[in-house]
Every structure is written in C-alpha cells, then in structure tokens.
Amino acid sequence: MTSILITGASKGVGRATAAELARRGHRVVATARDPRTLDGLDVAQRLRLDVTDQASVDAAVEQAGEVDTLISNAGVIFRAxxxxxxxxxxxxxYAQNTVGALRVVQALLPQMRRRGNGRLVLVSSMGGRIAMPGNSAYAASKWALEAFGESLAIELSKLDIDVTLAEPGPISSGALDNMTTYALDDDPYAALLEGGIPPEMMSSPEQVASALADLVEAGTVPLRVPIGPVAQHVLGARDAARYDEPFLPA
Incomplete structure (x- = not known):
C-alpha cells in the first residue's frame, strides 16, 4: 500500500484519481482549497490545501504524515x-499551475530524501509541449512546470526519488465548459479562437485517473507520459517532426 497525496482533488481528474487509488487499496490523502468539496470521497484523509498559501501547504503536509507519492494536479485555465x-x-x-506545484514539492521532498525514496507525479498537459492560439498562458505555465520537472528528475536521480510529467490531452471534465475567456473589442483574433474539441476526441476523467494510478504503481516511470489518444498522437508527431519555425495557419 502506497501513501499518496493528491492536490486539486475536489472535482474532475483529481477526484477521479483519488477514488481510483482508494479503490486499488492505497492510502489516499485528498486535498482541496475547500475540504467540504471532498465530501463523499472514501479516502484516508480529506485536508485543506491551497497551493498558493505556504502555511496551508505546510499544515496539510504535517497532517498527512508520511507520503510516498505526490500527484500534483491542482490547476486553472483561461482562454485568450x-x-x-x-x-x-x-x-x-503561474502562481497556481507552476509555483503552487513547486511549493508542495518543496514541502514533501525533505521527508522523501530522509527515507531515501519517493515519487513526484506532476500533472502537466499536452499543452506543456505545444502552444496553440488562445492557450498561451496556460501552455506557458505548463511549459515552465515541464522545465522544473526535468531539472528535478536530474537532481533527484541519485536519491531514489522518481519524477514523471503526466501530459493529458483534452479531458471531458467540464473544465473547458464555460471557460473564462478574454477578448479585445472588435476582436481581430476571433477566427483563430473559433471552434472546439469534438467530445469523441476527449478522454474522460476516469481514463486519465486510471493512467495516473498506473504511474503510481509502476516499478519505474519515464520522465514524460502522454495520456490519451490525442496527446499520444500529437506529441508523437511533434517529437518525430523537425522544424525551425512555429506552425502558422494558412
């Protein structure tokens, strides 16, 4: 049985992952800014944790006790x-998606180093490897997380602490529904931002949760793991391509 702390477990992927890992018999510490949103989760602990608040993070880590694996999932998004x-x-x-993730990592690393083992599962995104119109701010926050994750993997490689960047594609979790959007008056970019992702191309929160749970249980993990068919296809094509210029629409 592994002890796992999950941030952003109130809904979507975080909640589904907490339920999946608990179902598999692990000790799950589910956290959210408002612990009342965790009601109904059958897990070992339900704690308040705001990744943007150092005191909140420190208190949650102390209450959680020994944590073998962190699933850093808390995040926000907007479109513009x-x-x-x-x-x-x-x-x-940046405060939530990047710095917030690092705040929890820094709080947990001392106990992992003391034990001589641990695993950091940083939930990035397909957008952490590619940038698209209207998604630049979110992508940039995840690109930054990818850089920190890669550095962590090197720094911790001799300490038996694994780091893996989970990179889901589009998820039908509701996060993309009624998304906060900003636009200019008489918006010259409207045509670039039109359209959406067909539902049949999206992974469900439960599918992503299963993939994250598999990463917790794997003997070894790669640095980067695209999750879902869209991420696997797009990032596979990106890795195979050789290019010197950003993609520009015709």
Whole structure:
C-alpha cells in the first residue's frame, strides 16, 4: 500500500484519481482549497490545501504524515489571445499551475530524501509541449512546470526519488465548459479562437485517473507520459517532426 497525496482533488481528474487509488487499496490523502468539496470521497484523509498559501501547504503536509507519492494536479485555465490576456490573470496561472506545484514539492521532498525514496507525479498537459492560439498562458505555465520537472528528475536521480510529467490531452471534465475567456473589442483574433474539441476526441476523467494510478504503481516511470489518444498522437508527431519555425495557419 502506497501513501499518496493528491492536490486539486475536489472535482474532475483529481477526484477521479483519488477514488481510483482508494479503490486499488492505497492510502489516499485528498486535498482541496475547500475540504467540504471532498465530501463523499472514501479516502484516508480529506485536508485543506491551497497551493498558493505556504502555511496551508505546510499544515496539510504535517497532517498527512508520511507520503510516498505526490500527484500534483491542482490547476486553472483561461482562454485568450496573447494581446488580450490580462497580466494579472497570467500571474494567477503561474502562481497556481507552476509555483503552487513547486511549493508542495518543496514541502514533501525533505521527508522523501530522509527515507531515501519517493515519487513526484506532476500533472502537466499536452499543452506543456505545444502552444496553440488562445492557450498561451496556460501552455506557458505548463511549459515552465515541464522545465522544473526535468531539472528535478536530474537532481533527484541519485536519491531514489522518481519524477514523471503526466501530459493529458483534452479531458471531458467540464473544465473547458464555460471557460473564462478574454477578448479585445472588435476582436481581430476571433477566427483563430473559433471552434472546439469534438467530445469523441476527449478522454474522460476516469481514463486519465486510471493512467495516473498506473504511474503510481509502476516499478519505474519515464520522465514524460502522454495520456490519451490525442496527446499520444500529437506529441508523437511533434517529437518525430523537425522544424525551425512555429506552425502558422494558412
């Protein structure tokens, strides 16, 4: 049985992952900014943890006790062209998606180093490897997380602490429904931001949760793991391609 702390477990992938790992017999510590949103989860502990608040993180880590694996899942998103992206909202994405993830990593690493083992599962995104119109701020926060994750993997390689970056494609979790969107008056970028992702191309939260649970239980893990058919196809094509310029629409 592994002891696992999950951030952002109130809904979507985080909640589904907590339920899946508990079903597999692991000790799960589910966390969220409002622990009342964790009601109904049959897990070992339900704790308040706000990744943007150091005192909250420290308190949750102390209450959780020994943690073998972190699943860093908490995150936010908005949609806008670069010119229309409010700078304070970009800062909010970095504070939660990037710095928030690192805050929890830093809080857990001392006990992992002391034990001589541990695993960090950082939930990135397909968007952490590619950038698309309207998705730049979210992608940038995940690209930054990918850089920190790669550095961590090197730094921790001699300490028996694994690092893996999980990179889901589009997920039918509701996060993309009624997404906060910013646009300019008489928006010159509207055509680039039109359209959406067909539901049949999306992974369900339960499918992503199963993949994350498999990463917890795997003997060894790669640095990067695309999750879902879209991520596997797109990132596979990206890795196979050789290019010098960003993609530009015709």
């Amino acid at each position: 062209a670069v010119e229309a992206s409010p700078l304070e909202e970009i800062e909010r994405l």
